[in-house]
Amino acid sequence: MAQQNIVVAGAGIGGLTAALALAKAGFRVTVLERAGAIEEVGAGVQLAANATRCLQALDVYERVRANAVVPAGFAVMDGRRGTVITSAPMGAAAETRFGAPFLVIHRADLQSALATAAREIPAIDIRLGRTVDGFTALSSGIAVQAERHDAASGEDSESIHALALVGADGLRSAVRGVLHPAVRPSFRHRAAWRATIPIAALPARLADPVTRLWLGPGAHLVSYPVKAGTAINLVAVTPDERQLHGWGLAAAPEELLAHYAGWSDDARALLHAPDSWLRWALFDLDPLPAWGAGPVTLLGDAAHAMPPFLAQGAAQAIEDAVVLADCLKGATDIPAALRRYEALRQPRTARVQTAARGMDRLYHLSGPARLARDLVMRTRSGDAMLERYRWIYGWRA
Template sequence: MAARHILVAGAGIGGLTAALALARAGFDVTIVERAQALEEAGAGVQLAANATRCLKTLGVYERVAANAVFPEAFEVMDGRCGIRLTGAPMGAQAEARFGGPFLVIHRADLHSALLAAVRETPAIALKLGHAVEGFEAEGDGVAVRCGERLHADALIGADGLRSAVRLQLHPEAKPSFRHRAAWRATVPAGALPARLAGPITRLWLGPGAHLVSYPVKGGEAVNLVAVTPDEREVHGWNLEGAPGELLAHYSGWSADALALIGAPERWLRWALFDLDPMPAWGTGAVTLLGDAAHAMPPFLAQGAAQAIEDAVVLADLLKSTAAIDSATIPAALRHYEALRLPRTARVQKAARGMDRIYHLAGPARLARDLVMRARPGDAVLERYRWIYDWTP
């Protein structure tokens, strides 16, 4: 009997991971991607223990780790005066605490590692320049229109925030503008003072804005993400940002924070959108995965991690259907959704909550900082044990 066939829409981190997981579960997989060429946008990605455990189960962890950095510490800084508010050791201590490594990596390096694994997997076919135009039930499966008509036993919409699959399933589920912009840049580590380029992840907090810095490219570069208020809803990853405009949001910040913001010659800006938690994802032989299902603000660094979790759970639940009647697939998809919806909704809500906490001003900001300075550093990580402890 021929292997069951799953069609995955989208060749981003979620789609590639899903394809790898499904192939390991015994399926033939076709990935359809609207882009004519794969050029993964973005800058850095943080992968906590919940994500790296998944990568190990998929057999791609070593490939990803080869270009990653394993931070030795995490620090929360007062952006204005430059003092350390709190922090925690990372590295071996965090791995022992949560049962898995924490790493940071350039998004292009993560995407390239997953793509290389996909291209080495005979059960996976990748079709570029194939945008999903629509789909309908056909027999026990689904027919997908994407420049050609393809039949599959199931369709997985991993096609991002502006998912065509989600649009047909849930036309009312529109991306929600967060009234903020994220500015990203990567600078050579040698262009920064040594104290700002070491193996430490730092979060700089200030009224209305924040800044994140951590090493990538094996420590040869530093990834920067600056988040500011913004009312421009133009969507895109590669919009040029004016450095002078960005700097105006950080007037009065500490010398170290300003040294980071002033280092890049070029900043790219994108408007931040997310999704409200959805009561359901799919129907029949169709479901959603990653940002298509639960796009979230980047304030807990869990967007990629939750997509990776989705992929492992989805493949595990579909595995038992790979060699039997495809009529059982919809039930497995509903089981996947029942397991993932509560967790991803909780992460989405927690990430939105951090937006408010990070950007407090006035007396509320001072109270937050006092609480942070009074708590043990490990409390920063222990607060999110419910995220990091997750095991596939």
């Protein structure tokens, strides 16, 4: 029945978390995913306390934790000198400080944990190989046109009647395209290069459970453990003018290494370790003045895609999911509940988007500005850096 069902477009981190939260709130959920299988490639995800607190509330934290790592510390490194600019303990100290743990995890492991949890709930129906082809508001909710792409049976379509439609279908959201056809992702003139390497391939000094941010002129590098501590995830961000979008774009290691000429031996040891890299162009969205209309709303990257420089993209989608479910639970006026969700989420996500864009400039300074930044960071403790982001990490639904 339409009044019991909510359609979620997208089975990424945001869409699956939304399905879990909505089912917990008493709804049936139909998840439409354009891919033929739920899978993600070579990327890590940092889950700060604001995200893990939500996962705990949804009873999936322990499942996620099984393949994750709790970092023992974080360090900001001088990429050229290889020295520590500032650092702070994490682990139990960070959990005590912010009331929930910090995790780092491979994206595929996170998505697998969420998908497995969702498939165990009878109220959640995940339909693969389906895209949202359109939708029509009805007096009783919404009719969602879902088109199926199947190599064996060809193409067909169906109309799903539901209470609401949640567009959690990513940066190039089909749902947002109908709601806001003039909105286009903004190219950041940077590429992110990702690789995962076995921890045994690195010297012990680089294989400890520490999240490291290596800063240098025009580029930066992030390293942290994943796969329950058996691998290291690398993210290198460089200038780039190629706008071709996608996860599976092979990248030439020698091209990447040219951006890091003159960097420290440790940084270059990390960069030399992978046999191959994947590269994709970085895009985000300007904060939207409105997300949804009627019985339709947006969630995650579809609503507020942001640069990865605060490691909050997945966390903000997870936050969206729990707030959305809370607003809809027991609601009799669904469009009004969706507008309440948007009113609660828009100011926060816009602030995080803006802060992430600001870190782009800060991370990539050169010359005297870079030296001044490093001096300020050395003067302040790593604990002070964490406290600077209490407004992010300390958030509670």
